[in-house]
Amino acid sequence: MTVRVQEETFDIGAEAGAFAVRAGGQAGAVVTFTGVVRDRPGGGLREMVIEHYPGMTERALSSIEAEAVSRWALTDSLIIHRFGPLAPGDQIMMVATAAPHRADAFAAAEYLMDYLKSRAPFWKKEIAADGAEWVAARDEDEAALHRW
């Protein structure tokens, strides 16, 4: 069970590989989710800046992770979230879950994502040629919490 909040990028490849190796012969199923900075539909995104609340961020992520571990039979889990300025195509964050069975690994990864989206103190600002704008929370993201 690992939570990392960092400005520097991460190697999704190396992380996923290390995670799978660590899960070893115990877990049959490893799920990863990676969030990538998406350009705007018409292009033009210059950068995305992620602000967070140091201290609370780690607490919130650890508590979300602990809840997932209590709900599903996981052998391991990982949350990495970046902050600071990012470019389109950059990785923002990843979660990974390992479990004996795939249903647990998938459900836990979706749960981590849903809570991380709406309950961890991160805010995204899009900087484009025509101005800067804080990304608005989506109703669907709040609604997604009700399924758990």
Next chain:
Amino acid sequence: MTVRVQEETFDIGAEAGAFAVRAGGQAGAVVTFTGVVRDRPGGGLREMVIEHYPGMTERALSSIEAEAVSRWALTDSLIIHRFGPLAPGDQIMMVATAAPHRADAFAAAEYLMDYLKSRAPFWKKEIAADGAEWVAARDEDEAALHRW
């Protein structure tokens, strides 16, 4: 959209990384699932041999992938499945999906897994010190298809 059926191992790290890079600024969400050879509860698994039906395997996987692409807004997808003798802890297969939104990426990855489990011609045999046994299909895996 890629399907690979191979005896040699693959680097989940490199595959996931390349997949995320390829998805680039188009996809906001990348989901991977990796299946790992799990030891038996009490240990003792010597190897797992995966048999398949060359020709039909590729057709079945491509058709499952095409169905997923038609159901969800995916920017990319990948299925790799190994055959031959594997050791506990070895990676058996992986799927990856990329989509603008995470709900599509998760649903498509679960769909690919559910169909791949029960509709692609692979069979697993466990070789242990006390004998060899073909893995039986699980009712849950067949039942999982009904949710789609």
Next chain:
Amino acid sequence: MIQVMYFAWVRERIGLPREKVETSAGTVRDLVEELAAREARYAAAFADLSALRVALDQELADFDAPLDGVREVAFFPPMTGG
């Protein structure tokens, strides 16, 4: 002349992975009956059709499917990939 293939424990029970079969069977079920009548190892392999799956020219099919024009029939247990 049809190419008949066997996988997993069906292959092991029958003792070979594939064979050419001269048959005028109309459906998969007719072919199964012909094969099962051959020898005990075939009868054993085909004893319980509910434990078997069949593919015609590499597409999953029913045991009642016709064999007209089919070149390749494969018998195997339920798949266990992933």
Next chain:
Amino acid sequence: MIQVMYFAWVRERIGLPREKVETSAGTVRDLVEELAAREARYAAAFADLSALRVALDQELADFDAPLDGVREVAFFPPMTGG
């Protein structure tokens, strides 16, 4: 003395990331009223509480929550991580 923190557009609107506030406010809502009464930039930031979230000592809380013993209050818009 409470440490009050602002994030995202709340920080930008008020013009600073944090400040020490001397207050005897009983609840978060009382504190918000004190702050909003200070200057137009505060009033603008706190104009619509439904667009804001609050954390007390780094735990999400309600605007009706009491401030007894709280050392750190943070105001921010709904989170958009992931």
